[in-house]
Amino acid sequence: MFDNFDALVLARIQFAFTVSFHFIFPAFSIGLASFLAVLEGLWLKTGKSLYLDLFKYWLKIFAIAFAMGVVSGIVMSYQFGTNWSVYSDRAGPVIGPLMAYEVLTAFFLEAGFLGVMLFGMERVGRKLHFAATCMVAFGTFISAFWILSVNSWMQTPTGFEMGANGQFLPGASWWDIVFNPSFPYRLVHTVIAAYLTTAFVVGGVGAWHLLKDRTNAHARKMFSMAMWMAALVAPVQIFAGDMHGLNTMEHQPQKVMAMEGHYESHPDGAPLYIFGIPDDETRTLDYAIGIPKLSSLILKHSLDAPLAGLDTIPDDEQPPVAIVFWSFRIMVGIGFAMLGLGLWSLFARYRKRLYDWKPLHRAALVMAPSGFVAVIAGWVTTEVGRQPYVIYNLMRTSEAASPLDAPAVATSLLAFVIVYLTVFSAGAWYILHLMKDAPHAHEEGVKRGDDGPIRSAGFTPGPTQDPTGEGHGEAIADQPRHPQGDGE
Structure with a gap:
């Protein structure tokens, strides 16, 4: 049944499917x-329970x-x-320790503090619980640090030496x-x-609830914070992406050539193609629409x-070329759409219509999943643009695969998909079911049930209970409430 399929292609599809699903x-x-x-x-800092309600909600x-x-992630590995x-045999001496560092630092850090973060608010002091939350956040960054270091080494391998058996060995x-x-x-770009992905999800959820009730204080705060992120961080991301592109131009020029759709060299300035249909057989960009010499200005500043x-x-x-060309444009297009929504929100804020401008809320709702699409498109650009190499210019993808038959890979691929x-x-x-309900006062947090599994449950401390663990005997529910929050 699967004899007509190539095992290498199926293995690549399987890894692409699982890694894309995982990275979401x-x-x-x-x-x-x-x-x-x-x-x-x-x-x-403020003592306002609105922030605590949002914390428990998210x-x-x-x-x-x-x-x-x-x-x-475990299944993918x-x-x-x-x-x-x-690939694992030849590159293992380099990538193995880096992935082990990710486990020894990020995974243990997250595992050590995650339980306190999820279940410890009523059992430890406020400062200790906040420290646990910060450690989990820091752990997610450290995890990204090591995994992106591994991927980046595959893109721009340095610091190694070749062993007698063809293995990549650590250098000095x-x-x-x-x-x-x-x-x-x-690392910065990712x-x-x-x-931004999280900001647009938060903004989309806030917009959804504002469309139903624009007086909802929790939805207003969510939407306001998300739009500040969009307005302030989207321009930074575009700048970071440009710097990343210039670095790619230096170290992986054929990837940038595919991103730009430049089948031919341009000795007097290259155009920036906005649209086109790449044809790898004829080596042409059909129906091309471009801006003359703009690509040279962006990449060479002339x-x-x-x-x-x-x-x-x-x-x-x-x-x-076709895959890289279009995935790159999807990523860039979404990036500028994010910037546009952020600027729109600034204008709405200036007009004092941030919470009652329904077209803005509908646009934010539509843009809620855009971050996921952009990051997947970005990874497609990065990984497909590296082909035909798994370790750039040193080891081809075809050389890295296991000696498997196509039916075996196809069967596992089908099982993964199902x-x-x-x-x-x-x-x-x-998750969508949880987002559908609006956050409210005395929001329920995550609580471990009597039989062990994690469940959503309320904890409304009584007047004699001390949720802070600091002996003050004050209930979280008794904190000062400022429904509108600050800076709105």
Whole structure:
């Protein structure tokens, strides 16, 4: 049945499917963990229970997203030994320790403080609980640090030496491996993308509830904070993306050629193509619509600067242009749409219509999932643009695969698709179910039930209970309430 399929192609599809599915959750949880730390910090600073209500509301969602991210990541990692054993054998001396560092630092840090963050608000002091929340947020960043270091080394490998058996061995300094040329740019770009992804989800949820009740103080605060992120951080992300692109131009020129759709070299300035249909067979960009010399201005800071095209790259070293060309435009287009929504929100804030301008709220609702689309498009650009290499210019993808038959890979791929769509669709549905209900006063937090599983439950301290663990005997519900919050 599967004899006509290529095992390498199926293995690549399987890894692409699982890693794309997996990254949806870290892209959300990295930003959401930091958002929770901000909310709890504001509650401790101001004493306003509105921030505590929002913290508990989003904590339930974070718990589920974090769990699904961990589960999907564990399953994905097994493919290094099943479908990509040759790669694991040859590159293991370099990537193995880096991935071990991720477990020894980020995973243990998150695991150690996650329980306190989820269940400890009524059992430990306020400061200790806030410290646990900050440690979980920091752990998500450290996890991204090590994983992106591994990926960046595959993109721009440095600091290694070749062993007699063809293995990549660490050189004199691990710092050259960890801080390879593309790593700082990729780390900044990816982490900011995670923050924006979370901001637009929070903004979309706030907009949804504002459309139903524009006087909802919790929805107003959520929407306001998210729009500040969109207005202030989206321009930073565009700048960071430009710097990342310039770094890619230096170290992976054929990837940028594919992103730009430059099949041919342009000795007197290259155009920036807004639209086109790449044809890898004829090596042409059909129906091209472009702005003359703008690509040279962006990449070389000169209108007349020459730019080499794919005609300077051997055919067997060129990435598939169509995929890279369009994934890049999807990512960039969403980035500018985020910027546009942020600027719109500033205008609405200036006009004092941030909470009653329904077209803005509908636009924010439509843009709620845009961050996920953008990060997936960005990863497609990065990974497909690296082809045909798994370790850039040193090891081809075809050389990295295990000696498997196509039916075996196809069977596991089919199993992954069925299980992922079943299990994670249920998780995503439950997250949407939680978002559907508006946050409110005395919001219920995450509580462990008597039989062990995590469940959403309320904890409204009585007048003699001390939820802070500091002996003050004051209930959280008795804190001063300022429904409108600050700065709105």
